[in-house]
Amino acid sequence: MNKIKILLLFLTASFCAVSILSVSSSAHTVSIVVEHDPQYTGWDIYDESEAHHSNYTTAITVNKGDFTSADFGNYITNAVTQWNNATFNGTDLLYMKESSTGYIKFCKKTLAQMQKVNKGNAWAFVYRSKATTDSNSHYTLNSGNVEIWVNWDDVLSAKATGCKTHTALHELGHVIGLVDIPASVSPNAYLMCNEFGSYYSVPKEITINDKQGAAVILGQHTNHSFSNSGTWNEKIDNTQHRRICSVCEGYTIQNHSFGAWSDYGQWLQVRFCCCGYAQYRDK
Amino acid sequence: MKHSLIPKYVIIAAVTLSITACSSETVQDEKNDLLGHSGISATSHSILEDNADPIYVADSFVDIQATGTPQSYEDLQDFIKPYESVNFLKYEIISQYTPEEAYEFSGDDMFLYGATLYDIHVTYDYMNSQPLDIYTRLSSAGTPESQFEGFPPYLPGEVYACFLPDFDENQINYEFSELLFAIDCISEDVQAYHLGFEKINFVDQTGKSIADSDFSPLSVITSTRNNPVYYVKKIQSDKLVEYLYNDWLSRDYDFQTSFRKTKEEHE
Structure with a gap:
């Protein structure tokens, strides 16, 4: 069982005064340990040493980059809207918006470009090797810092609408800090499933489990509710x-x-x- | 669409011919000239034996979480079809560039953080059953410091067979990783060992895998102490070539023919 302890660290009281567009650099003061084997939770998240978005009040800004409304752009807009409108346990899950200077940038790449930096082919991935982070492994919010590489022309453009919808939503899930769910858990029950092959119905919406994971890693959900039931x-x-x-x-x-x-x-x-x-x- | 309509027996004969050329036909003088970018010496032991003296320890592993990865050989076709032509080439690793040398040579900063450049010697074109004698360069994802799990950096002397998309001897080539095989040149009966990608299975029309059913996946230390290469399948080279040839022919793929031909023609 892949048990990964995630140390969730939250900002000090001064955090409340920080603009929602600023980078959080305050010292972490509170830690909560939760375990999250996806076999039991249906979600999995990067640990604190791996790059991810900082917290639920800091805006996740997304630049369509190489894409226009005529190709993948509308799918990006849909994904940003879905994530931004998502609620969890009765409140907003996070804040996401489009921006021409967004720190997340969608890039149109060829098969060759993607093969050169990755072992294996794919429709898309978050290319994190060049992204900068602060001392808490949170992405810095400078324009275009985190690139999402999409193989649009060669492969994804020919796929069904659901695949395109899924890809934009799924990749933004990675930026937040959600990790892929392997087919051994489920091929298609969650947004973060990635081993669905050509013949599965790919998930096209943010499921409750994906929201649970996002809420935990972003600090939106901190007071865990344990009962004797x-x-x-x-x-x-x-x-x-x-x-x-x-x-x-x-x-x-x-x-x-x-x-x-x-x-x-x-x-x-x-x-x-x-x-x-x-x-x-x-x- | 042009096809190389070569009878199966010719392919098998050619593969057999290539067996003898597997490791002994390297042009040693030229090879020695090319060695030395990284100062790493050539390897000559069986690919199934651990290297007792690996030169690297990976600092970290690259974890690119990709969406829409092929889950079967059939899925893989989505990523092969877009290419104008296909090939399946045998090559030997000659030398490795340092990141600085690779950047200086190519001007591509990818070699400073995400890929490694090698000199390679391409010795055989399986799809057209012809020996080749082409020295060129290969880019491979990952660096000695930041490696992909199961895919350590190559060592000089290692021999591989792979689809090298858009192959051009005058450009930096790259590998189609799902079709990368380590070639065991020591055995009389040349075997291809599939690196990773357990879900890509090579199944014939009767539904039977062409892989050796007695083979269990095997980890072998090559260049890196903490990142063994992971062989998931063992396939007789001639069976593999025959399989790819017939499958690609049936899919109407065009076989690349624009090589600098044979060593003799080149001379």
Whole structure:
């Protein structure tokens, strides 16, 4: 199981006074650890050392770059609108808008250009090797810093509308900090699925799971909601259980915590953990 | 569409011919002239044996999360079709450029952060069954510092077969990674080892894979201590060439013929 601990670090109180268009460089003061194996959560995120967008109040600015409305441009506009309008747990998930000086720039690339920097072919990818970040691995917001390379002319232009819609949405998900969901979890249930092949129906919208991951990495969701209900506590083995946040489905792993022993029939006693795991002993 | 209508037996014979030329027919003097960009010496051991003295340790691994990656050989055609012609060439790695040398040579800053430049010796054109003797350059994604997992930098002396799109001896060429095979020249029966891309399977019309079913994926340390190459399939070279030839012919792909021909014609 690929358990990756994500350290979510949030800004100080001074953060509230910072313009939503500015770069966050304040020291991180609060840390929360959640685990997020996509097999259980349906979302996965870059860890704190990998480049990603800073937080949910800082604008994600997107430049259509090489694309116009006549080709991929309208799909980019749709993706920006969908992300910007997305809500999570009753509030705005993030702030995204188009800008001719956006720090994210869509670039039209050939098969050759993409093959030269990547092992393997693809419709699109976020090319992060040249992107600059601050000391917290947050992308700096200078114009065109993060390039999204799209193989439009050779491949994607010939694909179905759903593939184009998916690609623009999916790549912006990477900039936010969401990681691909492998086909072993699901080929097409989430926006961040990327191993769907030609014959799957590609996801064309931001699912609740994608929003959960985005909310966690952007700090939009910080107060995890754990309960003693069996529904949100899942036994792993005889020692540990997974304690799941009912809002984001991220989890912590804890040792079982049992209640008091009580009689169970004439000869035995039993005690229960919140995950429903029962231990027995002779009376 | 032009096609090289070469009977299958000719291809197989040509592949057999190429076996003998696999490692011994390198032009040593020319090779030595070209060695030395990076000062790395040639390798001669079996490609299935770990290199006891790898020269690199990767600082980091490139993690390009790509969308719309081919999930099968059939998907792969989306990325082959756009090319005007196809080829499948055998080549030996001659030498590696330092990033600075590659940038100075090409003017492309890609070599400073994302790719490595090599001198290669192209020795055989499988699709047209002809020996070649072309010295040219190859760009490969990744650098010694920042590598792709399972794809360490090449070492001089390593021999590969690959589709090199838009091949032009006077340009910097690049590899079509899903069709990259390491060629084992030590064995009598030349084998091609497919690097990575487990989902790209080569299945004949009866639905049977042409790969050796007894082969288990194998990691072998070559140039980099912490990044072994990952061979996922073993295929007899002649079977692989026959498969690609017939498949590409059936898809009406044009075979590239604009090479500088054979060594003899060149001379």
